[in-house]
Amino acid sequence: xxxxxxxxxxxxxxxxxxxxxxxxxISGHKSVSWYQQVLGQGPQFIFQxxxxxERGRGNFPDRFSARQFPNYxxxxxxxxxxxxxxxxxxxxxRDDSGVSNYGYTFGSGTRLTVV
Amino acid sequence: xxxxxxxxxxxxxxxKEAVTLDCTYDTSDQSYGLFWYKQPSSGExxxxxxxxxxxxxxxxxxxxxxxxxxxxxxxxxxxxxxxLGDSAMYFCAMREGYNFNKFYFGSGTKLNVKP
Numbered sequence: 001x002x003x004x005x006x007x008x009x010x011x012x013x014x015x016x017x018x019x020x021x022x023x024x025x026i027s028g029h030k031s032v033s034w035y036q037q038v039l040g041q042g043p044q045f046i047f048q049x050x051x052x053x054e055r056g057r058g059n060f061p062d063r064f065s066a067r068q069f070p071n072y073x074x075x076x077x078x079x080x081x082x083x084x085x086x087x088x089x090x091x092x093x094r095d096d097s098g099v100s101n102y103g104y105t106f107g108s109g110t111r112l113t114v115v
Numbered sequence: 116x117x118x119x120x121x122x123x124x125x126x127x128x129x130x131k132e133a134v135t136l137d138c139t140y141d142t143s144d145q146s147y148g149l150f151w152y153k154q155p156s157s158g159e160x161x162x163x164x165x166x167x168x169x170x171x172x173x174x175x176x177x178x179x180x181x182x183x184x185x186x187x188x189x190x191x192x193x194x195x196x197x198x199l200g201d202s203a204m205y206f207c208a209m210r211e212g213y214n215f216n217k218f219y220f221g222s223g224t225k226l227n228v229k230p
Contacts, residue, residue: 035220041223042119043206045218045219056217092160103148103165103210106159109159
């Protein structure tokens with residue numbers, strides 16, 4: 001079975017540009033979350049989506065937005081990129097069928113470099 | 116205040132020996148979950164082990180065990196019989212309540228296993 005897949009794997013953008021990152025969850029997983037991991041730090045929660053609705057948002061500016069599609073895949077959009085947005089962006093999916101002792105299954109991430 | 120604190124930025128262990136990675140947490144919720152993830156250089160976060168706040172027994176998964184001391188709010192990971200492939204970043208994480216939009220990571224510990 002395919003795991004969580006993210007695209008692209010690497011990306012270089014210029015300050016001020018816009019970027020879209022994509023995530024396909026594990027088949028059957030309806031919950032998708034996005035995390036930003038700056039070099040040398042732990043992941044920071046950005047968004048959680050469940051059944052196409054936003055269920056949670058971390059402490060990130062409005063330049064960050066996301067959406068979830070009917071097939072449960074998701075996009076993370078970042079506008080007006082800053083140098084500080086350079087990070088590994090991780091997508092994670094989870095089976096919310098009621099088993100709470102499982103965490104997320106993560107993808108390998110998109111490494112974004114803003115120059 | 117930090118929700119998850121990992122005080123060991125880096126650790127060395129000899130192959131085949133055991134190692135303990137420290138984690139303390141801060142929450143006022145009675146229901147919470149504690150997780151450990153491994154992140155190799157590829158970037159993917161790999162789920163290792165889970166401990167629920169109401170679990171009386173320490174969790175074990177193969178060579179991984181979680182030393183859960185609720186009164187001290189600590190959830191240390193013990194890796195027995197270290198292998199070279201265990202060299203990676205290790206993150207402790209906590210889910211507050213049953214909301215996966217309240218999922219916090221520590222800053223991680225870099226483990227190096229020496230041959």
